[in-house]
Amino acid sequence: MSFSTMLSSMGVGMLRTCLIFILTLLISLPLGMIVMLIRRPGPLPEVPRGEGTLKTLAVRLWRGFLIVLRPVMKIYIAVMRGTPLMLQLLAWYFGPYYLFGMSIRGYRFPAIIIGFSMNYAAYFAEIFRGGIEAIPKGQYEAAEILGYGKTQTFFRIILPQVIKTILPSVTNEVITLVKDTSMAFTLAYNEMFSLAKQIAASQTSFMPFVIAGVFYFIANYVVAFVMEFIEKKLSYYR
Amino acid sequence: MKKLIALSLTAAMLLTASTAVSAESEAPYVFLEEDLGVESYAIGFRKGDDELAETVSGAVQALVLNGTYEAIGENYPDIKDYLCLTAEGIDEASLPAEGSGDSSFTFKHGFDLDYPPYSYLQDDGSIGGFDVELCQAVCEYLGWGYEAVPFNWDAKDMELNAGSCDCIWSGFTKEGREDAYTWGITYSNNTQGILVAADSGIKTLDDLSGKIVGVQTATSAYDMLQDSKADLAGTFSELKVYESYTVAFNDLKAGAIDAIAIDMTAGSFLIANESK
Amino acid sequence: MILQMDHIRKSFDGVEVLKDISMSVDSGEVVSIIGPSGSGKSTLLRCATFLEKIDAGEIRYMDKAAVTTNNEGKAEYVPHKELKLVKEYFGLVFQQFNLFPHYSVLKNVMDAPVHVLKRPKEEVREEAMELLRRMDLESRADAYPFQLSGGQQQRVAIARALALKPSILFFDEPTSALDPELTGEVLKVIRQLAEEKMTMVVVTHEMPFARAVSNRVIFMDKGVIVEQGDPELVFGSPSQERTKQFLRNYQR
Numbered sequence: 071m072s073f074s075t076m077l078s079s080m081g082v083g084m085l086r087t088c089l090i091f092i093l094t095l096l097i098s099l100p101l102g103m104i105v106m107l108i109r110r111p112g113p114l115p116e117v118p119r120g121e122g123t124l125k126t127l128a129v130r131l132w133r134g135f136l137i138v139l140r141p142v143m144k145i146y147i148a149v150m151r152g153t154p155l156m157l158q159l160l161a162w163y164f165g166p167y168y169l170f171g172m173s174i175r176g177y178r179f180p181a182i183i184i185g186f187s188m189n190y191a192a193y194f195a196e197i198f199r200g201g202i203e204a205i206p207k208g209q210y211e212a213a214e215i216l217g218y219g220k221t222q223t224f225f226r227i228i229l230p231q232v233i234k235t236i237l238p239s240v241t242n243e244v245i246t247l248v249k250d251t252s253m254a255f256t257l258a259y260n261e262m263f264s265l266a267k268q269i270a271a272s273q274t275s276f277m278p279f280v281i282a283g284v285f286y287f288i289a290n291y292v293v294a295f296v297m298e299f300i301e302k303k304l305s306y307y308r
Numbered sequence: 309m310k311k312l313i314a315l316s317l318t319a320a321m322l323l324t325a326s327t328a329v330s331a332e333s334e335a336p337y338v339f340l341e342e343d344l345g346v347e348s349y350a351i352g353f354r355k356g357d358d359e360l361a362e363t364v365s366g367a368v369q370a371l372v373l374n375g376t377y378e379a380i381g382e383n384y385p386d387i388k389d390y391l392c393l394t395a396e397g398i399d400e401a402s403l404p405a406e407g408s409g410d411s412s413f414t415f416k417h418g419f420d421l422d423y424p425p426y427s428y429l430q431d432d433g434s435i436g437g438f439d440v441e442l443c444q445a446v447c448e449y450l451g452w453g454y455e456a457v458p459f460n461w462d463a464k465d466m467e468l469n470a471g472s473c474d475c476i477w478s479g480f481t482k483e484g485r486e487d488a489y490t491w492g493i494t495y496s497n498n499t500q501g502i503l504v505a506a507d508s509g510i511k512t513l514d515d516l517s518g519k520i521v522g523v524q525t526a527t528s529a530y531d532m533l534q535d536s537k538a539d540l541a542g543t544f545s546e547l548k549v550y551e552s553y554t555v556a557f558n559d560l561k562a563g564a565i566d567a568i569a570i571d572m573t574a575g576s577f578l579i580a581n582e583s584k
Numbered sequence: 585m586i587l588q589m590d591h592i593r594k595s596f597d598g599v600e601v602l603k604d605i606s607m608s609v610d611s612g613e614v615v616s617i618i619g620p621s622g623s624g625k626s627t628l629l630r631c632a633t634f635l636e637k638i639d640a641g642e643i644r645y646m647d648k649a650a651v652t653t654n655n656e657g658k659a660e661y662v663p664h665k666e667l668k669l670v671k672e673y674f675g676l677v678f679q680q681f682n683l684f685p686h687y688s689v690l691k692n693v694m695d696a697p698v699h700v701l702k703r704p705k706e707e708v709r710e711e712a713m714e715l716l717r718r719m720d721l722e723s724r725a726d727a728y729p730f731q732l733s734g735g736q737q738q739r740v741a742i743a744r745a746l747a748l749k750p751s752i753l754f755f756d757e758p759t760s761a762l763d764p765e766l767t768g769e770v771l772k773v774i775r776q777l778a779e780e781k782m783t784m785v786v787v788t789h790e791m792p793f794a795r796a797v798s799n800r801v802i803f804m805d806k807g808v809i810v811e812q813g814d815p816e817l818v819f820g821s822p823s824q825e826r827t828k829q830f831l832r833n834y835q836r
Contacts, residue, residue: 160555164558164562167562167563167564168562173562173563173564174559174562174563174564175563175564177564178564206680206682208678208680208682209682209684211635211678211682212678212682212683212684214634214635215633215635215671215675215676215745216696216700216744216745216748217668217671217672217696217700217701217748218696218699218700222699222700226695226699227684230686231685231686234686255551256551256555257555258522258548258549258550258551258555258556258559260549264525264549264551267462267525267526268525268526268530268549270462276466306728307685307686307728307729307730308685308728308730
């Protein structure tokens with residue numbers, strides 16, 4: 071097999087690897103934010119007195135939601151971080167069949183994306199929480215005195231500072247994700263690294279692994295480059 | 309309390325995953341009558357290690373003569389029928405004598421720990437399998453030390469070339485790899501077949517047209533479907549490549565795929581374990 | 585009467601830090617609150633600005649009730665919407681400045697008027713530049729907080745508070761986090777505001793400043809107001825033994 075054939079047959083796998091990577095990031099980052107907002111410690115929202123009933127109802131609902139979901143989120147994070155990703159992938163994929171006897175035909179790729187996203191969302195949620203907790207109380211107090219509402223405080227004052235603090239940890243996590251994509255092969259999804267292994271075995275050649283290594287390196291270099299760019303953009307203040 | 313819930317959830321997940329390995333199912337599984345081809349299992353040595361290959365092969369033959377070979381086979385009913393060596397035609401005089409090996413030498417046996425019944429982790433947690441027992445018997449016969457080197461099957465060539473093992477010996481197919489190794493004796497034959505659910509309605513290789521077929525990466529079945537049986541593979545709607553047959557078999561049970569291309573002995577082992 | 589606080593009580597974990605405190609501030613008055621640390625003076629300020637919730641008592645701004653006491657003797661805050669309006673009457677300058685590090689000096693001053701009060705940007709910008717001119721910080725409008733000295737940061741914080749045009753401005757130990765040589769520039773600004781008849785309540789350890797600038801001094805200890813009155817009287821001939829002791833310690 072010539073080098074170019076090797077490269078082109080691995081190319082499909084590279085696209086699949088990128089697909090897992092991108093979909094996982096697109097889902098797990100916002101999901102992690104939601105998990106963090108629910109799980110974040112702190113007082114429950116107070117039900118306002120004498121307000122329009124609709125708002126009172128919404129706050130009541132959110133309050134009940136938090137009471138129920140906070141412990142659930144804690145357990146979710148503990149399980150996601152405490153068990154191997156490979157096991158989680160198997161559980162997400164075979165779970166519906168073994169637990170409910172459901173057909174899992176065509177569910178392979180969704181299971182992989184769900185597995186990766188749920189796992190990474192847990193890690194991101196903890197990173198976000200760390201970032202939020204690193205913001206001094208004085209920032210909230212200053213915002214309150216100046217009349218900012220809760221939502222405004224979060225999006226105008228807190229979030230921009232959080233993003234700057236957590237960027238290095240997020241970069242680490244994203245780089246790990248690039249490499250973790252090879253775990254999709256647990257569910258027989260032929261991403262780049264599994265193809266490399268298959269070609270290496272049939273050709274008794276080390277070259278596919280070299281190509282795989284270069285691919286991961288370049289992918290992570292791009293990630294690092296993008297993150298560094300964002301970090302630089304945010305380095306105008308300390 | 310929360311820790312308890314977390315623990316039980318983890319346990320539930322582990323259970324799901326472990327049922328994925330051992331759960332029972334009503335549907336029995338059968339091989340199609342048509343097979344994909346016969347192959348021979350031999351011992352692979354580093355290219356140029358002719359002397360070592362000859363000594364080990366001689367010792368295997370000696371074990372055939374003294375009945376050990378057959379006795380080990382009795383422990384593995386799934387492969388008993390595929391053992392191809394007989395005393396006929398073996399010239400005893402040309403074989404190494406018992407205890408003639410260098411007692412300071414340790415023979416490093418490289419194998420895949422996930423390839424039953426040739427080499428696998430047994431119910432009691434010890435390393436075993438037909439190939440492991442035979443290799444141990446060879447070392448005992450020659451007076452060598454024995455060292456088990458379980459490796460990742462994908463990395464077998466690197467392990468061998470790097471010298472971390474002296475041979476690849478775990479249901480290792482010779483066909484298609486003739487020039488890549490110095491080959492020792494062929495001690496077993498095997499047939500590559502197609503495993504399906506008995507009630508699937510698939511009876512012949514032609515019935516596989518438009519079906520999803522699973523195969524483990526870096527196996528002879530995989531190589532065959534890539535190479536000599538590529539035309540057949542072309543009729544499948546998809547050839548799904550797995551990291552291990554265990555996951556593939558679960559997919560078959562769950563109905564996510566229609567058939568598995570696998571050698572008869574490994575396949576029989578899966579079926580036998582399933583009905584346990 | 586700009587601020588009226590009556591019978592304020594506040595406990596933290598069962599320890600009462602404000603014991604039935606009443607005080608009021610008139611328009612144009614500059615009130616200094618002094619006292620040893622742990623006397624409750626900062627807590628009083630935080631209660632007045634609703635950063636802490638009082639347990640009992642009443643708070644009124646410009647004769648509008650913000651907190652009342654119900655039949656069970658518990659403090660009851662007015663609904664959120666009304667409280668929000670009351671909050672516009674006052675501003676607070678923190679000991680630690682609490683500027684927003686990701687905003688430039690100008691944006692720190694402009695952001696609340698533009699995004700909270702929804703005032704037109706151009707108008708706010710002119711006012712903000714005028715405020716920075718008064719703080720002698722016009723040239724640093726585009727700088728970020730980390731590029732400024734502590735004294736400069738505190739002056740930006742004062743400008744930020746003034747941009748919302750409060751009727752009364754609170755200072756919580758505004759110079760305690762500053763190097764000694766930088767306190768002067770901040771005190772000068774407060775003095776200037778006093779001359780312009782800005783109503784202010786200053787919690788401070790700067791005794792000479794309190795004596796020179798305020799119309800009234802309140803001495804607090806262990807959660808109660810021990811003595812209050814004209815600065816010359818409180819500093820010159822305090823009537824209470826506790827006050828004398830405190831001031832003696834300070835002069836040493």
